[in-house]
Amino acid sequence: MKSVVIFGLALLTVSNCDNLDADPPKNPKQKHDSFKLALQWPYSSCKNPKLKCRTTIPKQFTLHGLWPQENGVELTYCTTHKIPPGTFGSMKDDLMAYWPNLTTDNFEKSKSFWEYQWLKHGSCSFENLEPIPYFEKAIALVKANNLLSMLKKKGIEPLGQTYTVKNIVNAVKAVTSHYPNVKCIVEVKDGKSTSYLEEIHLCFDDEAKVIRDCPYRFSKCMESQPGSKVRIAKFSSQDDAIFGSINGTAAAAAP
Numbered sequence: 001m002k003s004v005v006i007f008g009l010a011l012l013t014v015s016n017c018d019n020l021d022a023d024p025p026k027n028p029k030q031k032h033d034s035f036k037l038a039l040q041w042p043y044s045s046c047k048n049p050k051l052k053c054r055t056t057i058p059k060q061f062t063l064h065g066l067w068p069q070e071n072g073v074e075l076t077y078c079t080t081h082k083i084p085p086g087t088f089g090s091m092k093d094d095l096m097a098y099w100p101n102l103t104t105d106n107f108e109k110s111k112s113f114w115e116y117q118w119l120k121h122g123s124c125s126f127e128n129l130e131p132i133p134y135f136e137k138a139i140a141l142v143k144a145n146n147l148l149s150m151l152k153k154k155g156i157e158p159l160g161q162t163y164t165v166k167n168i169v170n171a172v173k174a175v176t177s178h179y180p181n182v183k184c185i186v187e188v189k190d191g192k193s194t195s196y197l198e199e200i201h202l203c204f205d206d207e208a209k210v211i212r213d214c215p216y217r218f219s220k221c222m223e224s225q226p227g228s229k230v231r232i233a234k235f236s237s238q239d240d241a242i243f244g245s246i247n248g249t250a251a252a253a254a255p
């Protein structure tokens with residue numbers, strides 16, 4: 001590659017200096033001790049009106065990201081090491097299936113999602129994982145941890161019914177033997193708030209190999225209300241229009 005300007009001393013530890021940006025990283029000196037695998041239920045994520053979801057959405061939990069942590073805190077923007085050109089090509093099918101950009105099914109346009117995830121999160125695992133192994137690791141983990149089937153074993157299905165957060169946590173724990181994180185999204189419609197299961201996070205050791213308990217259990221799941229229940233947004237249908245807040249007709253067009 002061309003000449004490389006290095007501002008931060010921390011960057012000197014980076015072995016492969018190709019593609020280094022001129023900008024210094026925001027948080028160069030961090031060291032992760034664990035990973036969080038963030039998986040999203042796309043039908044709930046798409047209730048966020050800011051996310052203008054495409055019409056066909058994968059019928060499985062998909063990757064939001066693989067996030068390095070230190071003491072339970074997310075590390076972000078650790079190096080400005082960019083993804084080498086062509087990185088995504090070899091993983092195209094897996095990325096499109098398991099790490100979809102929910103707003104587009106165009107491969108080129110989808111790349112911004114993965115690039116952003118690398119820069120914000122992946123860059124903090126850089127001492128362990130370069131970009132290609134990082135993405136491969138995340139894909140392997142989502143394939144190995146089928147949340148939909150874990151939930152189904154305990155009778156929890158995306159049929160629009162409500163379940164307690166505890167039931168959801170226990171269904172995952174029954175298979176993984178470790179506590180996940182559960183994150184919800186609250187939809188306010190006609191003055192009524194409904195909490196939907198949005199993400200389930202699984203936690204791993206510093207090499208993203210061995211599963212562990214997650215340090216925090218819930219987020220935005222109205223957990224302060226005793227026995228609070230969350231809904232699992234169902235596969236698209238007209239009476240629970242997943243695009244209701246965006247476009248009332250889109251849900252009917254989805255399969």
Ligand SMILES: *[C@@H]1O[C@H](CO)[C@@H](O)[C@H](O)[C@H]1NC(C)=O
Pocket residue numbers: 101102103104109110111112113114116
């Ligand atoms: C998905 O792709 C679009 C178009 O490239 C981009 O604007 C958007 O930020 C991406 N979504 C995510 C979650 O990165």
Ligand SMILES: *[C@@H]1O[C@H](CO)[C@@H](O)[C@H](O)[C@H]1NC(C)=O
Pocket residue numbers: 246247248249250
């Ligand atoms: C949804 O999109 C269709 C076609 O683009 C449009 O005709 C319709 O008015 C939209 N509906 C809403 C509620 O925005």
